[in-house]
Amino acid sequence: xxxxxxxxxxxxxxxxxxxxxxxxxxxxxxxxxxxxxxxxxxxxxxxxxxxxxxxxxxxxxxxxxxxxxxxxxxxxxxxxxxxxxxxxxxxxxxxxxxxxxxxxxxxxxxxxxxxxxxxxxxxxxxxxxxxxxxxxxxxxxxxxxxxxxxxxxxxxxxxxxxxxxxxxxxxxxxxxxxxxxxxxxxxxxxxxxxxxxxxxxxxxxxxxxxxxxxxxxxxxxxxxxxxxxxxxxxxxxxxxxxxxxxxxxxxxxxxxxxxxxxxxxxxxxxxxxxxxxxxxxxxxxxxxxxxxxxxxxxxxxxxxxxxxxxxxxxxxxxxxxxxxxxxxxxxxxxx
Numbered sequence: 442x443x444x445x446x447x448x449x450x451x452x453x454x455x456x457x458x459x460x461x462x463x464x465x466x467x468x469x470x471x472x473x474x475x476x477x478x479x480x481x482x483x484x485x486x487x488x489x490x491x492x493x494x495x496x497x498x499x500x501x502x503x504x505x506x507x508x509x510x511x512x513x514x515x516x517x518x519x520x521x522x523x524x525x526x527x528x529x530x531x532x533x534x535x536x537x538x539x540x541x542x543x544x545x546x547x548x549x550x551x552x553x554x555x556x557x558x559x560x561x562x563x564x565x566x567x568x569x570x571x572x573x574x575x576x577x578x579x580x581x582x583x584x585x586x587x588x589x590x591x592x593x594x595x596x597x598x599x600x601x602x603x604x605x606x607x608x609x610x611x612x613x614x615x616x617x618x619x620x621x622x623x624x625x626x627x628x629x630x631x632x633x634x635x636x637x638x639x640x641x642x643x644x645x646x647x648x649x650x651x652x653x654x655x656x657x658x659x660x661x662x663x664x665x666x667x668x669x670x671x672x673x674x675x676x677x678x679x680x681x682x683x684x685x686x687x688x689x690x691x692x693x694x695x696x697x698x699x700x701x702x703x704x705x706x707x708x709x710x711x712x713x714x715x716x717x718x719x720x721x722x723x724x725x726x727x728x729x730x731x732x733x734x735x736x737x738x739x740x741x742x743x744x745x746x747x748x749x750x751x752x753x754x755x756x757x758x759x760x761x762x763x764x765x766x767x768x769x770x771x772x773x774x775x776x
Contacts, residue, residue, distance in 0.1 A: 444472040444481075448753050449512040449542040456497055459694045459764055464497075465757040468512075472544050479546050481523040487540035487753075487774045488516035488566040489760040490600075494693040503719055515540035516566050518555070529554070536565050543753055543776055558735055567600055567771035568745040569734055575720040576604035576663075577730050579685035583718050584661045586612055591657050593674060594618040596665035597635065598625040600745075600771040601687060605663045606635050607743050614661075617654035619670065621766045628769060632744065641670070648673035658682075667691040672702035678711050686717040694764060746770030 446469050453466040475481055493515060496507045507513055517540035521533040526549050529535065535552040539545045555565055567573060579601075580586050592609040596602045597618025606629060609616045617637040620626050629635040637654035644650035651659075651673050658679040664671060667689035678684070692699060708715055737743040748768035750759040756774045763772055 443474055444544050447472050447542065447544045450753065450756050451512055452497060452507045452509055454509065455499060456494075456694075458696050460494065460497070460757070460761050462757050462761070466510075467754055470512075472546060475523055475525050475546060478526050478548050480521050480526050480529045480549055480552075481544060481546050482519040482535060482537065482539070482552070483522045483544050484517045484519040484540065484542065484776050485534075486518040486563040486566055487756065487776060488570070489756065489763060489772050489774065490515065490571070491688060491690050491693060491763050493760065494764070513541035514538050516571060517541075518562050518565055519545075534562055536570070541753075541756060556731070560735070560738060563747065563771075563773055563775075564738075564745070566773060567747065568604060568738070568743065569731060571720060572600035572771060573604050573734055574724075574727055574730050575687060576601045576608060577734065578720055578723045578726065579663055579687050579718060580605050580608055580661070582723065582726070583685040583716050584663065584683040586614070586661055588613045590614045590660040591655055591679070592616045592661045592663070593651065593655055593659045593677075594663045594665070595670045595674075596620070596688075596690065597638070598629055598769050599665065600768075602663070602665055603629070603633060603745065603770055604743070606633055607737075609661075610634055611737065611742060615655070615657065617651070619651070619666070625769055628746070648676060652677055661685070663687060665690060668699065672704055675702060675704050675707040675713075678707065678713055680711050682711060682713050684713060684715040686715060690764070748772050750774045752776070 449468050451466045451468050454464050456464045499506050521529045524531050529549050534555040537552050592614045594602045594605045598620045606616050616635050619639045619641045621642050626638040629638050639650045639654050659677050660679050660682050662674045662684045664686045665688045668691035746769050753776050759774050
């Protein structure tokens with residue numbers, strides 16, 4: 442099958458500060474007929490995630506930077522529409538890192554067949570994918586969550602944060618979080634049962650607001666933001682508290698170095714554990730995570746929200762929207 446008009450999103454220039462639509466280009470690249478052992482995949486859903494911003498900078502990191510004038514990469518769910526590979530029959534639903542394009546060909550080495558669980562396929566980009574696995578790993582393995590812990594989550598309504606809140610509640614914890622709108626606060630309190638929520642944009646003194654939300658201090662902090670959040674929480678951590686550092690979205694679009702927290706001595710005084718992690722380093726635990734999360738979903742103990750943009754051409758706008766607070770839950774593009 443020859444695909445003459447396969448649309449892709451390329452990185453046209455490296456963003457400075459908040460990414461702009463002009464940093465991306467929509468390109469048409471034809472796809473030739475399949476070779477032996479290859480499959481043709483039509484993407485149905487693709488993910489945009491904050492970590493992708495770091496890959497748009499030309500610097501050494503835990504993954505190589507995106508190349509200019511080349512198709513971007515990211516999580517995607519697709520359907521095999523043509524196959525010369527017996528391992529992937531036509532109609533198979535697959536996960537890959539070949540997002541930001543409508544179609545692609547592969548030998549299948551970079552594909553994962555989706556299990557037949559009856560759960561919506563795009564959930565494997567969210568609650569059953571990298572964000573869910575990040576929440577589970579950071580909370581249970583890195584932070585060592587214990588029943589009854591006092592937990593605080595920054596960016597608590599996002600794809601990762603909302604799952605962190607629910608896992609902590611399932612473990613009998615007092616859970617508080619921060620968000621950037623009253624609508625997001627209502628979602629956490631009314632739908633997810635979070636005990637207290639801080640709107641960091643309207644609360645005034647952030648530390649005072651978090652202290653009110655966490656009257657018994659904080660045993661576990663799930664860090665997605667950094668900056669003023671980290672400084673405030675360090676003063677409120679209980680002794681032997683644990684901080685799982687998942688992200689620092691406060692710094693992703695910074696054009697100059699920001700001053701660090703002035704109270705890092707709290708790490709020593711309170712004997713805190715502060716550990717950053719990359720979820721791919723823990724992917725050997727993915728099967729156990731899927732089994733546990735699948736059970737919670739089937740038991741209706743875990744729910745999730747999605748914010749969906751339609752069409753490959755909307756992918757840059759969806760990505761930029763991550764940094765403008767336009768998503769509640771997982772940000773997705775439906776192709």
